[in-house]
Amino acid sequence: AQSVTQLGSHVSVSEGALVLLRCNYSSSVPPYLFWYVQYPNQGLQLLLKYTSAATLVKGINGFEAEFKKSETSFHLTKPSAHMSDAAEYFCAVEYGNNRLAFGKGNQVVVIP
Amino acid sequence: DGGITQSPKYLFRKEGQNVTLSCEQNLNHDAMYWYRQDPGQGLRLIYYSQIVNDFQKGDIAEGYSVSREKKESFPLTVTSAQKNPTAFYLCASSIVDPYLNEQFFGPGTRLTVL
Numbered sequence: 001a002q003s004v005t006q007l008g009s010h011v012s013v014s015e016g017a018l019v020l021l022r023c024n025y026s027s028s029v030p031p032y033l034f035w036y037v038q039y040p041n042q043g044l045q046l047l048l049k050y051t052s053a054a055t056l057v058k059g060i061n062g063f064e065a066e067f068k069k070s071e072t073s074f075h076l077t078k079p080s081a082h083m084s085d086a087a088e089y090f091c092a093v094e095y096g097n098n099r100l101a102f103g104k105g106n107q108v109v110v111i112p
Numbered sequence: 113d114g115g116i117t118q119s120p121k122y123l124f125r126k127e128g129q130n131v132t133l134s135c136e137q138n139l140n141h142d143a144m145y146w147y148r149q150d151p152g153q154g155l156r157l158i159y160y161s162q163i164v165n166d167f168q169k170g171d172i173a174e175g176y177s178v179s180r181e182k183k184e185s186f187p188l189t190v191t192s193a194q195k196n197p198t199a200f201y202l203c204a205s206s207i208v209d210p211y212l213n214e215q216f217f218g219p220g221t222r223l224t225v226l
Contacts, residue, residue, distance in 0.1 A: 029156065032213060043116075043208035045200055049154075051211055090154060098143050098206050098213045099170070101212055102154040 002095035006103035013085075014111045019078040021106045023065075028103030032094035034047045035065055035072045039087050039103075047089075050074060060081065061085070086110045114139045118203050123223045125197075129156035133188045133221045135203035142208045144186035145215065148172060149200040158201075161186055162208050190223065197225045 005024045013019050025031060036044040047062055049057025055067045061084075065076045074091060088107050092100040116137045125131045137144065142164045157170030161180040162196050175194025180186055186210040188206075190197045202216040 032210075034214070036217075041200075041220070041222070042202075043118075043219045044215075045217070046214055049214060070171075094213055097160070097168075098208060098210075098215070099145075099157060099160060100155075100215060104152060104154040 002031070002093050002101045004091050004093050004101055004103035006091055006106055008106060009104065010107045010109065011057065012109045012111055013081045015083060016080050019063075019076075019081045019085060019108065021076040021089050021091075021108070023074045023076065024072055024073060025091070025093045025102060027093055027095070033065075033067065034092040034094075034100065035059065035074075035076050036059075036090045037090065038090065039086050047076070068080070081108075081110050083110050083112065115226075116203060116205055116216060118201075118218040118221050120221060123221055125223070125225050127225055128192045130192060131190050131197075131222070131223065133190070133201055133203075135186045135188065135218060136184055137186075137205045137216075137218075138184060139205055139216060140183075141205035141216070142183065143206045144180070145204040145206075146170075146178065146186070146188045147202045147204065148177070149202060149220075155202065158188065180218065197223060199223060 034049045035047040050067045058064045091103040119134045145160040146158040159178040161167035177189045203218040206215045
């Protein structure tokens with residue numbers, strides 16, 4: 001069964017510093033992978049997705065993620081954190097019939 | 113504007129009462145989904161539907177029921193059999209396509225059972 005692991009439920013980053021959120025997945029087939037962002041009491045918004053076209057995927061708000069098959073990883077990065085990046089971030093993998101398995105999320109806190 | 117609406121945003125119910133959460137989309141998507149979100153648990157799939165008049169159980173369907181009588185609507189009923197119904201509920205929709213499979217989410221309904 002497909003699963004997603006996100007380590008570290010809370011991640012603190014200084015404003016202007018690198019944001020790095022780790023995602024490892026298990027999948028028996030080439031995966032479709034996603035990163036979503038959720039602001040408090042709101043739904044999820046797609047940041048970016050990997051669909052095998054390119055291993056480095058650029059998304060909205062300056063985020064990007066790199067697919068590494070050998071490491072079964074899809075880590076999310078942003079070079080310089082902004083206060084508006086404070087939110088919860090979810091990694092997800094598609095596992096058939098358009099269903100998504102989500103990781104438990106990373107709550108990002110940006111320190112001024 | 114196209115999108116997904118969920119109502120109400122906040123819902124309070126007494127223990128033992130059934131409650132129905134609304135989800136409507138005008139994106140012309142065939143597939144719709146219901147998720148439950150608890151703090152630190154991520155999202156877990158309750159039910160999903162890929163076509164009108166058909167739906168399948170997800171990972172945590174016990175204590176929930178759904179219907180899909182119209183393409184635009186996918187209401188979720190939380191029954192009294194659900195042992196711990198207090199949670200944030202999210203509805204989503206998507207095209208049924210292996211390549212264009214992004215799910216679009218509604219704003220959610222926060223259910224509190226007293």
